[in-house]
Amino acid sequence: MALCSTPLPPACEKELVRLTALVPDADLATLVATEPAFQKGGFRAGNTPVLRTRLQQIACGAGDVSSTLRRALARRSRAHTLTGLIAVEALTEARHALAALLGAPVLLVALLLDERIEVRVRAEGWLQQPAPFLALDPAEAVARLRDLFADLHGLLGCAPQDAGTAPTHEAWLAQKERLDHRLRDLQSENRRLKGVEDRLAGLQRKTVLADEQRDAARQRVQELEKDLRQTVRELEAATVELTRERTHREERVTAAVELALALEFHGWLAQARAVERDAQRPDPHAELLSQAEAALRKQSEADRHSGNRALLTARREQVEQTLATVRAALRNALRPTADLHAVEGALAAENLRLERLLDPNAPASPLEAALAAQFQAARDNDLPRLRELPDLLAALHVLDAPAVARLQAAFQRRVAALEALGVPVPQTENLSPAAALLTRALAGETPAILLLDGHNVLFGLPSRYNPVRGASLTEAEKRQMLARDVVRLAGPNPALRAWLVFDGPTRQDTRAAPNVRVTYSGGQGEHRADGVLLDNIRFFISASPETPILLVSNDQDLCAHARRLGAVDLPVLDFGAFIPH
Known part of the structure; x- marks a missing residue:
């Protein structure tokens, strides 16, 4: 960049021109060979006047001034030789006196050429002020500088002068000897203070360590006092409880024995009387059994699934009864035949198959079985309130995680059965394999994953999402409309x-x-949604290879890649035929 971002006044530019004129020809040739500003424009090393003019343009212009060029100009400024030795704060305090002696433009240019950034920043701030320096006469400026640098002035050995008389060599030697003595004294004092400073630093470190140990000890004491108070309270409570137990021990033992005897006798008599009463009243049981048989027949007629289960249950009972007879024969036979062993194995395998078919997720406890039965018997309108019941029971630690999972599965089966009521048997004879697969999935015959390339579906069904008549839809409205269509299609089929x-x-x-999940891909570039779809296909294929995956898209490259991974692609128009209107 230039010397500063603030335009320079003419007086400062004049000082820069003076400094550039003082640059020797040898240094100018070196700048021409190394500075990038001279590499363009056809400047030759031997054409000194043109090069010097170019140097003035660079120094006074708004272009870049490199650190090399800055140092070359600073070496020609006697004012910079002085200011470069003075600290920033001292420069700030002495700026008025220096400006009165050196001239404001000369001082500002010298400060702008300084290698210290903070000096250049302050110089630019002064340059922006209307009157940055006070008007001082030279005598007053010299007096200010003498006061400011009084210590340095004394160390330089300026002996007092008589009026008009120069110092002699003997006076200079005497002053030098005094200064040498003072320097030795100061060096001794410095060594002594350094040793004191080292001892002070060591003591400070020990103090810090002692403070840390004290704080740790205080914390430990507080913890021990807290533990002691807690122990005392527990001891007092135990003492009170022990005293109370000793006082009422006999009364409590007696009361406990009496209560146990009362409950035991009542249990014996109550159970015998209940058995006697129930044995004398056979009619209610017979009536209840007949009602149960009638309800089962009615359920079999109204629900094909219930009828099938009743038929299989009867078969299982018959197989169990026959298996029990065969096993009894094997236990009591003196010479069991090979046919009897073969029949016993076949009956056991059939019984196990029917058991797993009828109840693949058998409840592990009576409570779980009762809850599963209540899910099946609950009214349709009560199902939404029962959705959170397994989670509530898990939070109360009534059921373990596998039991909760089986109850949730039973609930979902009940909901799926209700949603599938009235769905006709799918007709897939004249459909493509992908369309037939989607038809079977919508009918609940098979589980399936349906992946949709969102924007490709919108472009592939313009008559629905970009109609010719009526108000046009925004992109967000199109996406929402497609999401609603997918919900209406797939929502009733879990x-x-x-x-x-x-x-x-x-x-x-x-x-x-x-x-139904809606995902925005994120990221940058093209085909971002394609990457998300292919990643999902890879995951589903690796997690459950037997579950079919349908991809709805007209993108041939995407569909080809999906087919190689194991998915089935469905054209957008074929998918549009399934959307309910």
């Missing part, structure tokens, strides 16, 4: 998990429905 991916500046994930 076995189908839909994932809608759009390009977006920042990564964002939201749920439009329990089984």
Whole structure:
């Protein structure tokens, strides 16, 4: 950059021109060879007048002034030779006197050429002021400088002069001897003070260490006092409890024995009387059994699934009864035949198969079985209130995590069964394999993952998301409309998990429905959503290879890559036929 960002006044430019004129030709040739400012424009080393003019333009202009050129100009300034030796604060205090003796332009240029940044900053600040320096006459300026540098003036050995008489050599030698004595005294004092300073630093370190140890000890004492108070309180409480137990021990033992006897006798008599009363009233049991048989027949007629389960249950009971008979024969046979062993194994395998088929997730406790039965028997309108019941029981530590998971699965099966009521058997004869797969997933026949390339679907269905008639939709409204369509399509079918991916500046994930997720890819560049879709395909394939994955897109490169990974691609128009209107 230039000497400073503030334009220089003519007087300062004149001083710079004077300094550039003092640069020797040899130094000027070196600057021409090394400075980038001379590398352009066809400047030759032998054309000194032109080079010097160029040097003046660089120094006074707004272009860059390198540190090399700054130092070259500073060496020609006698004012800089003086100011470069003075500290920043001393320069600030002596600026008025120096400006009166050297001249304001000369002083400002010398300060702007200084290598210290803080000096240049202050000089530029003074340059911006209308009157940066006080008007002093030379005598007053000299007096100020003598007062400011009185110590230095004394150390330089300026002996008092008689009026008009120069100091003699003998006076100079005497002054030198006094100064040598003073210097030796100061050196001795400096060594003594240095030793004191070292001892002081050591004592300070020891003080800090002692303070830390004191604070640690105080903290430890406070902790011990707290523990002691707690122990005393516990001891007092235990003493009181022990005294109370000793006082009422006999009464409590007697009361406990009486209560146990009362409960025991009552249990014996009550159970015998209840058995006697129930044995004398067979009618309610017979009526209840007939009602249960009628309810089971009605359930089998109304619900094909219940009828199938009833049929399989009957088969299982028959197989269990036959298996028990065969095993009894094996236990009591003297010579069991090979056929009997084979039949026993086949019956056991069939019984196990029917047991797993009827109840793949058998409850581990009576409470879990009762809750699962209540989920199946609850009314449809009561299901939303029961959704959080397994989590509440888990928070109360009534059920463990596997039991909670089985109850949640039972709840979801009940909801899925309700949502699938009335869904016709899918007709897939005339559909493409991808469309047939989506049809079966919507009917609940198979679980599936549905991935949608969001913007590609919007472009592929212009008649729906960019209609010719009516008010045009914004991009955000189009995306919301597509998300609502996917929710209406996949929302009632929890076995189908839909994932809608759009390009977006920042990564964002939201749920439009329990089984519909909307994701904005984030990142930069093109095909950002494609990367998210392919990453999801890789994850689903590795986590569950048997679960089919559908990709809705018209992007041929994306579809080809998805097919290589194991997904099935569905054209956008074929997907549009499934959207409910």
